[in-house]
Structures are given as structure tokens and as C-alpha cells.
Amino acid sequence: DPYSNDPKRHPVLKPASVKPFNAELPLSLLIENFISPNDIFYVRNHLPVPEIDISTYELEVEVEDTDKKVVLTYEKLKDLPKHTITATIMCAGNRRSEMSKVKIVKGLDWGPAAIGNATFTGVLLRDVLKLIGVDEDSNYKHVQFEGLDMDPTSKYYGSSIPFWKAVDKRGDVLLAYEMNGAPIPRDHGFPIRVIVPGVVGARNVKWLGKITVSQNESDSHWQQNDYKGFSPSVDWDTVDFNKSPAIQELPVISAICKPEAHQKVQVKDGHITVQGYAWSGGGQKIVRVDLTIDGGNTWHVAKFDHQDSSEPPQHWAWTLWSAKIPVTTRIKNAEVWVKAVDSSYNTQPESFKNIWNLRGVLSNAYHRVPIELQW
Numbered sequence: 001d002p003y004s005n006d007p008k009r010h011p012v013l014k015p016a017s018v019k020p021f022n023a024e025l026p027l028s029l030l031i032e033n034f035i036s037p038n039d040i041f042y043v044r045n046h047l048p049v050p051e052i053d054i055s056t057y058e059l060e061v062e063v064e065d066t067d068k069k070v071v072l073t074y075e076k077l078k079d080l081p082k083h084t085i086t087a088t089i090m091c092a093g094n095r096r097s098e099m100s101k102v103k104i105v106k107g108l109d110w111g112p113a114a115i116g117n118a119t120f121t122g123v124l125l126r127d128v129l130k131l132i133g134v135d136e137d138s139n140y141k142h143v144q145f146e147g148l149d150m151d152p153t154s155k156y157y158g159s160s161i162p163f164w165k166a167v168d169k170r171g172d173v174l175l176a177y178e179m180n181g182a183p184i185p186r187d188h189g190f191p192i193r194v195i196v197p198g199v200v201g202a203r204n205v206k207w208l209g210k211i212t213v214s215q216n217e218s219d220s221h222w223q224q225n226d227y228k229g230f231s232p233s234v235d236w237d238t239v240d241f242n243k244s245p246a247i248q249e250l251p252v253i254s255a256i257c258k259p260e261a262h263q264k265v266q267v268k269d270g271h272i273t274v275q276g277y278a279w280s281g282g283g284q285k286i287v288r289v290d291l292t293i294d295g296g297n298t299w300h301v302a303k304f305d306h307q308d309s310s311e312p313p314q315h316w317a318w319t320l321w322s323a324k325i326p327v328t329t330r331i332k333n334a335e336v337w338v339k340a341v342d343s344s345y346n347t348q349p350e351s352f353k354n355i356w357n358l359r360g361v362l363s364n365a366y367h368r369v370p371i372e373l374q375w
């Protein structure tokens, strides 16, 4: 069993699959902390967790087709200037199970908790690339990453990001060795993981083994034939993965975490209280969260309980919010809807029907939660 060396997991993580291990938190726990604790951070593994000895660990960094190359040990990486950011990581398939209700999609049946927010410390990729003479004036197009986790045909997990993001002063791409002040846990990429803030989880390669500066994208399955969006009319007979770009920055999203679907909610002083998260990719911040319980006839603006003070285009963390929604008539059932607005004034689509795609990615329509009111 290639999975027999996987780490032990916290029992509160609800597995969407066990081998490989993929799990999210119950929603009420997800928003209990602005910084998600390491042992209950969602896990998305495609392959067995590799076992890496830091005394022999090496990270190769090179420019394709040249002799520009450096090999860095764990100790050497830790000697380079230290940088810390707070960033949200989200899987492209977060909230996929809602899209599946329109029509079944292929992928793990994630609820709204395939997301987490942590503080990462490490070395800027930009500083490491300078060691081999690569900077923002160099003419390359992509930076590829290879993990040390291997599929049954001995291919490594891989992805790439646009070159500008890797070298940009405001890109904050990090080769992280710490998560929330502790060494990166095994499930999250020990000993080194790339953090590409504002960009889809899939590019945040764990157990990093190799970085290649190139004119080309990674040729891995996960860059070329997965993690792409398509028209709702494209099906598995007609899909051509060459026709869509790989997902990088993610669109704005939000979710209601308390109450959960079909829960009983007490009306107090003519109000109900609702809580959740909102986040946007590309370094945008959340500027407003709107809620309605009457199908959009009246909207109520949430208050932000926790928002990072960093400004766009370097706002990487989620926003936790709560709302007191007035209930004026004695109704028994209601559906709470939420949508967020980011600092580009982009907002979420109303329904899943019109954003449906066969892989169930980018599933960011209004979150709608049916509840039962108690008076």
C-alpha cells in the first residue's frame, strides 16, 4: 500500500477520499479562527505523501536549456532573507457539490470548506531566482514546479505559474518552510512548499523538489488536462483541454458557515445571525458582503469580524464576516443567500446553471442555505 506512510490526521477532518487523503473541516469549525490551525487545515493530496529527510533534502533551481543552476539544501534556504505572509489557499473544486446538483460533474465532492488561511514563512522565490541571474527584466514566460510525490508511472506532481508572478516585487511567491510558526506539516508539503498567494491551490506545489524557469508551461497532467474552466455546453465527448488556459488567479467567492443547511435558527429581537467567509484571488480584497433572506428583494450588508490590513494587489487573506438579518414577518422557512464583492467590484454569479463546467471548478455562485426559523 503506497499510502501506508501517510501521516496521522485529526479525527475532525471529514474525508472526501482516503487514498489519496482529501478532507475538509465541518463549517462551524472553519470560521472559528482567522488563522486556520495546522492540524485541521484542509488536505488535498493527489498521491501518497512522500517521506523526506531534511538532512539529505535538496531543491534544484534551474533555467531550462542553460547551465544556470543552483542546488539548495534546507539549511541554505533558511539562511536566505526571511519573509512572512498571511494567505488563503483554496482548491479549484471548493463548493463543487453545489454545482453537481445542476448536473453531475467529475471530481471530489467538496463542500465549502476546501479552503484555509495561514501564515507562511520562507524565502521569496524572487530572491532565489536572483541567485541564478534571473530577475524581472529576464525574458521567460513560466516558472515550473515539481513535487516529490510520484504517481504509479513515476511521474511527479507538477504545475507552473506565469513568470511575472514569480519575479514581481508584489507577487509574494514564497518557498515556505513554516506554516503558522511551525515547520510545514507533512500533509502540507514538508519540508518546502511553494506558496503562490492569490492563485489556485493546485499551483501551490507541496514537497517541492525542482523549480524550472522556462518558455513553456509545465507539461504535467494537472497543468494541461485538469484545473481548467469550460463552457456549460462542453461535455466529455467534446472537451479539448488545449482550448482553455490553466486556472491561475481565482474569482471572488463566499460561503455561509453558520447556520448550516436545514438547521433550526432562533430569531432573537427580530433578527437572525449569519456568519461566514469571503475571499478573492489575485490579491484583491473583499469590500462588501451582501445577504438576503427574501430572494433578493432586500439586501443586508455584513460586518467584517476579521480582515487583514494589507492592501490590493497584495491582499491574500480571507475575510470573516457576520450579519444580523432582520426578520419582520413570522415565516417558518427561509433561504439565506450570500454574495461578496471584491476591490475590482467583481461579484459572484447568481446561479450554478450558467457557470456549470464538466470538472466542477470555479464553483462560486451565490451560496444559498435553507434554514428553519424558530420563534
Ligand code: MTE
Pocket (backbone or CB within 6 Å): 041, 042, 043, 044, 045, 046, 047, 089, 090, 091, 092, 146, 147, 148, 149, 157, 187, 188, 189, 200, 201, 202, 203, 204, 205, 206, 207
Ligand atoms: N502539491 C503536490 N506536490 N501534490 C499535490 O497533490 N495538491 C494541490 C496543491 N499542491 C498537491 C500539491 C492542490 S490541488 C491543492 S488544492 C493544494 O495543494 C492543497 O493544499 P493543502 O493540502 O495544504 O490544503
Ligand code: MO
Pocket (backbone or CB within 6 Å): 044, 090, 091, 092, 093, 201, 202
Ligand atoms: Mo485543489
